[in-house]
Amino acid sequence: MVREADDADDPLRLDRQVCFALSVAARSVVALYRPVLEPMGLTHPQYLVMLALWERSPRSVKDLSSALALDPGTLSPLLKRLEAAGLLTRGRDRADERVLAVTLTDEGRRLRSEAEKVPAAIVARLGMEISDLENLHAALTQVIAAARED
Numbered sequence: 001m002v003r004e005a006d007d008a009d010d011p012l013r014l015d016r017q018v019c020f021a022l023s024v025a026a027r028s029v030v031a032l033y034r035p036v037l038e039p040m041g042l043t044h045p046q047y048l049v050m051l052a053l054w055e056r057s058p059r060s061v062k063d064l065s066s067a068l069a070l071d072p073g074t075l076s077p078l079l080k081r082l083e084a085a086g087l088l089t090r091g092r093d094r095a096d097e098r099v100l101a102v103t104l105t106d107e108g109r110r111l112r113s114e115a116e117k118v119p120a121a122i123v124a125r126l127g128m129e130i131s132d133l134e135n136l137h138a139a140l141t142q143v144i145a146a147a148r149e150d
Contacts (some may be wrong), residue, residue: 022143029126035119040114041085047115049078053088054112058103060093087111 007013014020033044041051052067053059061079065072079102082088087108093099123130 018143029122032122032125033118036118036125037064040111045078046116049075049082050087050108050111050115053104053108054115057088057095057108058101059086061090061100061102064102082108 010016017112027035030044031143033047037047039042040047048068049064057125059067061072061075064079068075070078079088083090086105088105089103090100091103093101123133126133
């Protein structure tokens with residue numbers, strides 16, 4: 001017998017699923033970034049790459065892949081587009097020719113000052129308290145760690 005959809009105890013109710021809430025929240029928040037990032041010429045995934053490079057440049061593709069939790073096959077086209085936009089360069093590491101290093105260009109470094117406005121714009125669009133967002137971040141970090149434990 002199939003349970004009725006309005007059964008509050010039904011473990012398969014859509015509105016009780018963590019995966020559903022995370023999926024909708026992720027799409028909704030990323031959509032908020034689009035109009036903020038568009039004037040900078042960045043997509044949200046490209047913005048994440050730039051954030052990692054603003055923390056440290058140069059970085060190896062392997063290091064970037066790990067930091068962003070992206071496989072190299074997904075990261076490579078992002079890097080290619082950012083390189084075509086003049087924000088970074090890719091080249092062999094001088095210390096180890098086997099390593100592909102990603103380095104910010106002067107233009108990529110300059111873009112950081114414009115990007116410093118992004119977090120405040122997103123917080124304003126969300127209309128949430130900073131403390132609530134910090135608590136959410138901490139909880140999501142725990143979820144990520146738990147999901148990666150195999």
